[in-house]
Amino acid sequence: MAERQTADVGSVLRGFLEKKFLLWLEVLSILGVVGDAVHALNVTIKWLNEVRLDWQLDRHGPWH
Amino acid sequence: MVARTVAERLFADGSLGASFFCSKDLKDHCDLKLIFPTLAFQLALQYPGFRRQFVPIIQSNPDIVHASLRAQMEKFLVEPLRSADISTVIVIDALDECRDEGLESTILPVLGQLVSEIPGVKFFITSRPEMHITAGLCDPLLQSLTDVFVLHDVESHTVNNYIRCFFKRELSELTQRHSGIEGWPTDEHLDSFCRGAAGFFGYAVAVVNFIERKFQDPLDLLHMITESPERAIREGESGFKAYTGLEPLYMSVLQASFRRNGAEDDDMVRPILSAVALATTPLSLSAIATLLRFPRDQVLVFLKSIQSLLILPEDPDHPVQPFHKSFPDFITDPTCCTDLRFFISPDCHIRLALCCLELMDKLLKKNICSIPGNTLNSEVGDLSRKIEECGIRGALVDRGTSTSSWRNARPRM
Numbered sequence: 151m152a153e154r155q156t157a158d159v160g161s162v163l164r165g166f167l168e169k170k171f172l173l174w175l176e177v178l179s180i181l182g183v184v185g186d187a188v189h190a191l192n193v194t195i196k197w198l199n200e201v202r203l204d205w206q207l208d209r210h211g212p213w214h
Numbered sequence: 215m216v217a218r219t220v221a222e223r224l225f226a227d228g229s230l231g232a233s234f235f236c237s238k239d240l241k242d243h244c245d246l247k248l249i250f251p252t253l254a255f256q257l258a259l260q261y262p263g264f265r266r267q268f269v270p271i272i273q274s275n276p277d278i279v280h281a282s283l284r285a286q287m288e289k290f291l292v293e294p295l296r297s298a299d300i301s302t303v304i305v306i307d308a309l310d311e312c313r314d315e316g317l318e319s320t321i322l323p324v325l326g327q328l329v330s331e332i333p334g335v336k337f338f339i340t341s342r343p344e345m346h347i348t349a350g351l352c353d354p355l356l357q358s359l360t361d362v363f364v365l366h367d368v369e370s371h372t373v374n375n376y377i378r379c380f381f382k383r384e385l386s387e388l389t390q391r392h393s394g395i396e397g398w399p400t401d402e403h404l405d406s407f408c409r410g411a412a413g414f415f416g417y418a419v420a421v422v423n424f425i426e427r428k429f430q431d432p433l434d435l436l437h438m439i440t441e442s443p444e445r446a447i448r449e450g451e452s453g454f455k456a457y458t459g460l461e462p463l464y465m466s467v468l469q470a471s472f473r474r475n476g477a478e479d480d481d482m483v484r485p486i487l488s489a490v491a492l493a494t495t496p497l498s499l500s501a502i503a504t505l506l507r508f509p510r511d512q513v514l515v516f517l518k519s520i521q522s523l524l525i526l527p528e529d530p531d532h533p534v535q536p537f538h539k540s541f542p543d544f545i546t547d548p549t550c551c552t553d554l555r556f557f558i559s560p561d562c563h564i565r566l567a568l569c570c571l572e573l574m575d576k577l578l579k580k581n582i583c584s585i586p587g588n589t590l591n592s593e594v595g596d597l598s599r600k601i602e603e604c605g606i607r608g609a610l611v612d613r614g615t616s617t618s619s620w621r622n623a624r625p626r627m
Binding site: 155156158159162163165166169170173174176177179180181182 | 561564565567568571572574575578579580581582583585591597601
């Protein structure tokens with residue numbers, strides 16, 4: 151169950167990074183909290199390393 | 215509690231220079247880099263002499279807010295305080311609640327290096343005996359300048375007497391405000407509460423706050439408290455977990471609440487509890503409903519059913535918070551929260567992460583605030599109005615869509 155949900159988060163996260171990431175940065179910038187993005191990305195990277203989801207993201211298409 | 219009382223008394227006699235109350239629950243209160251700027255701001259308001267020295271220093275060092283803690287303390291506190299020759303007291307409460315991941319406290323050695331340069335200034339600092347704080351206090355420079363007072367070393371009968379007096383005074387006052395509890399507190403109540411407190415003052419404060427919840431029958435709450443089994447571990451006595459003694463009470467309230475509700479609520483319990491307990495920046499009722507895609511009315515009914523555990527404002531756009539900090543710890547710890555209907559397991563983090571990402575995917579759009587092209591934020595005269603109009607503050611920040619808005623900050627597997 152948890153693995154399935156983890157994969158779901160990975161999939162949605164990938165879609166977010168590809169399609170909405172810059173829009174999110176824009177909102178954070180407008181609100182004057184763009185520095186929060188650094189923390190959020192660090193947390194995300196740490197989590198991806200923990201759950202070793204990177205290969206799943208790669209499997210769904212070109213990551214770079 | 216101790217620091218708050220000290221600060222209030224110092225303020226009353228005009229000797230409080232500044233204070234900073236750290237809290238891991240509030241983003242601006244758990245950042246070490248905000249302590250010295252905040253203290254300096256308060257000192258500048260309090261002392262014109264400080265302000266005269268402080269303003270030119272800041273004007274000539276505009277980047278100092280981003281500097282090291284040592285540089286911050288020198289510029290924000292030491293130089294203006296020394297030049298203005300001010301004697302005052304500065305209170306820093308719950309230092310352990312600030313983010314500080316090193317083996318040794320980052321800020322305590324800085325104080326050790328610089329505090330001797332401002333002999334007229336005394337610092338009153340409180341903290342739980344976390345390892346990095348204890349290590350920081352062992353700093354040789356700081357040791358010779360510091361008096362450490364360990365609350366747990368106070369004789370137990372002295373503490374118990376204070377706790378008994380506190381219960382008696384507070385509960386006697388309650389009888390003035392509530393009907394049906396005349397004659398409170400009896401000696402049996404006091405004995406029971408003092409046994410439950412087991413020398414921990416925080417328990418006493420939390421219990422009084424709990425009974426004071428205006429929306430629940432105080433007699434019911436009293437019964438829950440006196441019937442709750444005692445806990446052996448108390449805050450500060452364990453290096454790993456902080457128990458307040460309220461945990462059995464939490465379980466009683468949750469179980470009592472959900473005996474009354476129908477089975478259809480089962481799917482809502484853990485998501486809503488996790489939204490309340492895991493949000494670093496507390497979410498409003500409206501935000502919780504939007505984030506989890508539950509009807510607002512149902513969320514309200516749910517929250518009302520456990521409102522003795524919460525600070526539940528009447529305005530649905532105001533944040534909902536646990537009434538005591540130990541509640542999130544309780545429902546995320548399987549050794550405490552043994553009823554799995556309420557236990558916030560790692561998959562709850564994943565669900566919240568999914569909800570955040572899906573909400574952002576739905577709401578984010580190009581030029582969301584309709585700002586003219588090639589314009590800097592600072593050049594948009596009515597930026598605040600545009601932000602309010604497009605609703606991003608409520609929709610994209612309060613609703614926790616920044617992944618940094620969650621306690622532990624990431625889904626744990």
